[in-house]
Amino acid sequence: MNLVENLALGFSTALSLQNLFFCFLGVIIGTLVGVLPGISPLNTTAMLLPFTFGLPPASAMIMLAGIFYGAQYGGSTTAILVNVPGETSAVVTCLDGYQMARQGRAGPALAIAAVASFFAGTVATIVIAVLSAPLAALAMKFTAPEYFSLLVMGLIAAVVLAHGSPFKAIAMVLMGILVGLVGIDVNSGKPRLTFGIPDIADGMDFVPVVVGLFGIGEVIANLGTPQDRSILAGKIKNLMPTWPDLKAAFPAMVRGTCVGTMLGILPGGGAALPPFAAYALEKKVSRHPERFGTGVIEGVASPEAANNAGAQTSFIPLLTMGIPTNPLMALMIGALMIQGIQPGPSVIREQPALYWGVVASMWIGNLMLVVINLPLVGMWASLLRVPYRLLFPAIILFCCIGAYASSNSVFSVWLMLGWGALGYFFNKIGVQPAPMVLGFVLGPLLEENFRRAMLLSGGDPAVFLQRPISATLLAVAAVLLVVLIFPAIRQKREKALQE
């Protein structure tokens, strides 16, 4: 099948009435949680995950993907109007977007953010369509040693690109792997790390862990930090950017899209890093870098494009190799597995309608975001007036129901309670829980492939270096580790992440 046929199949799946509805639902819910600070797409997706069990796989994935990129978009609305990033990925948009809004140009800022997101979404969809088949074909050649090396490289890349101390991130990844091993060992049938509790004999449930760490942990942390929001008074009028606006924004949009697309594919890249990198690049190429931060339109267009492109291309490693690049993609893997689909290179061949349907729905979803959300911007802005003291009981409640529904047992609620307490502890001591979730999801795969590779080689670890693909992947991982450990490069990295 060629590209056109594939996309045609995808669009015929995505354009069915049911899938259009779930795509719509996904982007609306996504925008909603994106707009509201304090609810992340991660915990929304985790909360809604159990309710997708009953849907056909394609509809479930389309809706969950919609929540993800809808949230990226909604986050920037809050950033521009309130100077509070609705999502971490919108931190950069605050810088120039809010300044534009203060100068009475909230309309054009919002419009450019929407157009840049749509443009980036379109390019990213094409990139996914072009790259995924060859990548999946390559991944089909992988055996246990290659998989192990790929997983190791992915985890190390995630650590390098994460915020905060890389050593803490590595420790969290290791902890995640350990937690991932909880349950009955497939090879020997022996329960491991279960403390004799039958409810975790099949492994620690994914939803309570993630909802606890991110949902509950975040709520408690948010309650301790008073939030002040000064919402721009008055109506937002004239959304249309001017001609000079567009002329300045377009090249920035293209550059942002390139940065986002590339960083999104990297494991660990996801949605948080691209906007920072794109903003730094814009400042470098600009003829008047000193004006950044005072409300220049390039400072909105480029990170917004990067953000959305990154969010979408981060699906590539997931869909072609079954490797999540960020915690949200890890949730997607969970969703696929619950649907009885083992994520990996064979999905594209065995489930073409699902695969291409999800890809096509991304473009449709981005179109919906522009068409629906720009006129609704007033409504989203008024949502920001809901105080957090009313919001958080609802979040807690939905976390409870979500955890319960994931297993139909209150044990999950207790499990979530424990992980929530731990999440607050991590938050307080300044440790990011995200690497732990990656380790948690990849842990079982990592162990299985490691044991299988070692079994086949008769216990000789050299097997990972004798196979060319595996050796290359490990070499990349080694280079990344060197980058991490050399202080000079490390300082540069911290500077780049802070900018």
Add this chain to the structure above:
Amino acid sequence: MLASVGGKQRGNAPDIAFGAFLILLAVVALWETRALAIGNAADMGPGYVPRALAWIIMGFGLAFVTSGLRATHRSLPRFDLRSFLMVLLSLAVFALLLPKGGLALATFATLACSTFAVSDYRWRESLIFSLVLTAFTVLLFVNGLGLPLAVWPRW
């Protein structure tokens, strides 16, 4: 926020806390897997990978504690005990009430309980909000999404 005090005092409390947590985790994991066969590199038993991981985590924990002790002073940030306990309590209320009390009661109790996690709650507003949200929850999850849950208490 995490303000560093500096001066003559030593010890980065958050790092030490993280290290101690890792050591505890490793010890618990090593104890739990004590009876599992380890096997050898060519034919690993169920205990091989978890125990190896636990030892590495132990190493990380010790490294964080020792480097944290020598680092410049940084105190633990204030734990917001009220929010922490009330949020966890509202989760516990949900877990305790749901099986016998039904969704409506559990939902209302959880919402009411979590309200007290902040000091600026308002009685009337919260009461009305909780009632409306309870009705909405029951309609959405039981009538709409068809979760197999009892709505009312069964005594």
